[in-house]
Amino acid sequence: MRGWVLPDHAPGMPCGLGPGCYTAADWPSAVTGAGRMVERRIPTLRQPQRPPRQSRQRSIDQSRPRSPKRESDVTSMHEPRFDVAGIGNAIVDVLSHADDAFLATNDLPKGGMTLIDETRAEVLYASMGPGIEASGGSAANTMAGLASLGARTAFIGKVRDDALGAIFRHDITSIGVTFPTAPLTEGPSTARCLILVTPDAERTMNTYLGACTQLAPDDIDAEVIADSAITYIEGYLWDQPAAKTAILQAAAQARKAGRKVALSLSDSFCVDRHRDTFLELVDNHVDILLANEHEVMALFGSADLDQATAALRGRCALAVVTRSAKGCRIVSAESVTDVPAETVDHLVDTTGAGDQFAAGFLFGLCRGYEPKLCARIGAIAAAEVVSHFGARPEAASLADLVKAKLG
């Protein structure tokens, strides 16, 4: 059976995930070449279909039980053009190896994300070792992961019309992500994140937001939001007053169009800075919450994950809490389910782990899988990205990788 419906673990959740689905059998033709997305066949059927009874084809579409599709859900609106639209900071990462002594000398909190101004960025860059530059940004990384899985995605974020902005635009559009946001023609330059990767594969991020600070409600493309099954918002945006307004506007537009809103909490320090307004956002505007255990504990001011989990239950239809090597926890009003992590043979750089987990998880939701399977896909995508330097998939196609892993 095909379907976009959210699983039974999130009952009572109005389904905004339209019928523009495709079976796992479509995957091989959905993604070709070096991660490049080509036009895919979008089934126009509005009725659930069974696979042929004698089909010997193994696919993840057919390998697990799924919740029944609710007819009312999928006929209530037109088929969305995009599976997921992400809104986030448009950043070029500068990744460099460093040791713990470097972090200590430069007063950098290990594993966290620190906002820095341009002067500090220049001083820190001058003291760093050689870097590699690669497009980043949390939600943008997630869109790249989704594209590699074969999803149709859009991204809203602000760059300047400079060299790094051109790199960001090239990279995200080259993988088939629609990027409608006009660049700044004056003002601050394209954002950079100076990322120090220590020998234990942990990343410590230092972000000069630059042009991202200029993201405004006008940048929210209402048509894109209304035409996306899920609007995915990066919590880091909450640091910027103009972006807050833009987020609330996007969430309202998505809900009005009968779509879903997902939020990533991004960073425990960011949650600490904005605890009350984050809770208000989760309670009133969010259907799907993605966070790691530190962020969830920060959200509820608790040092105990079980306590934080209990406080989280029922605040939004579905939440997933990642716990690094300990796997993740799926939380709804009805149940709490722990899912193990994927084994990683060679941990190189944890940059982008959460972003790619989100990509796999959202991809699964868009295909109507149970949250446990969504989490498994998320874990596979995360395991791929931590096995190499950089925050976006290096695998030519995450779709192929996931299919190979799930058998």
Add this chain to the structure above:
Amino acid sequence: MRGWVLPDHAPGMPCGLGPGCYTAADWPSAVTGAGRMVERRIPTLRQPQRPPRQSRQRSIDQSRPRSPKRESDVTSMHEPRFDVAGIGNAIVDVLSHADDAFLATNDLPKGGMTLIDETRAEVLYASMGPGIEASGGSAANTMAGLASLGARTAFIGKVRDDALGAIFRHDITSIGVTFPTAPLTEGPSTARCLILVTPDAERTMNTYLGACTQLAPDDIDAEVIADSAITYIEGYLWDQPAAKTAILQAAAQARKAGRKVALSLSDSFCVDRHRDTFLELVDNHVDILLANEHEVMALFGSADLDQATAALRGRCALAVVTRSAKGCRIVSAESVTDVPAETVDHLVDTTGAGDQFAAGFLFGLCRGYEPKLCARIGAIAAAEVVSHFGARPEAASLADLVKAKLG
């Protein structure tokens, strides 16, 4: 025994490698942190020293027989400030995955380097998948490898004062390479090399030379050249008339100061374009030649390596011909010696293999090792760089890697 002398395989070669040597025991303190070079202790002793008779320390300095140091060689000039000064194109690489069909569609000769203009660079970039940006350039990569091995290096090459130029300058200076060349303040932008890496790990390079075309004799820092044990020249420069003059000037300055001149042939197509003048350069200005088998065969217009090797013997004091997985061949007037390659467990991207072989080989020469051991160090450095994406060492310290491999 310590020493900078060239080995017996290159007899009659006036030794320009000064006495600023240090034993393998100095290595651990010579390189610290994430590939960053710190001030090293430079012994002022002018006399050969024996290690303590009962020393149990295993080091590559002590593990192989070496040729005796010739007193006359090392007292003829002052200690050089640099081990190697490289002259080459200052390029930022844009590395991307692609398949063979992409190469065919875009008419790109697989494994080669094609010079392209800015318009073609823009068209090709627009059709490429997402990239990572990393400082490159053949001789600059070699200087990065040498720095990671603990050598003192300088690099001469031309960038523009733009964003990519700033990245190039940051990366090369952050690893301790002296970079005296002033950037262009107008004219063509910093050079970019669009590198397509196919699933077989082969790289196909497309270079927009930009600012590199403006390298001129004035850019050759005479003090740096005279103060470098070896001046290492990248053959790619031979494509530019102004750079040709600059190279001949640098070679003359190096020889006048009693130093050595090394040349990399860079690319068989480049050799094809300039066969006669390359031969004249090798015959009259070069002490150490580095090339791969295709380049050597192109140099002598022969399809047979043995024939090309025979033609090469005696044209310069020492030559080393790399042969990918088949190892390399050391050629002097007196002998031809084949050395096997290092085993590579996981071949990812051959970009920079030749550059890093050159780094290891030149490093060994600077320490007075026999060419066979120099080639082994080159093979270890090359094996490291082909095991990951990108053209410069990812290992925190190549010195540590080499020591671990050699035991």
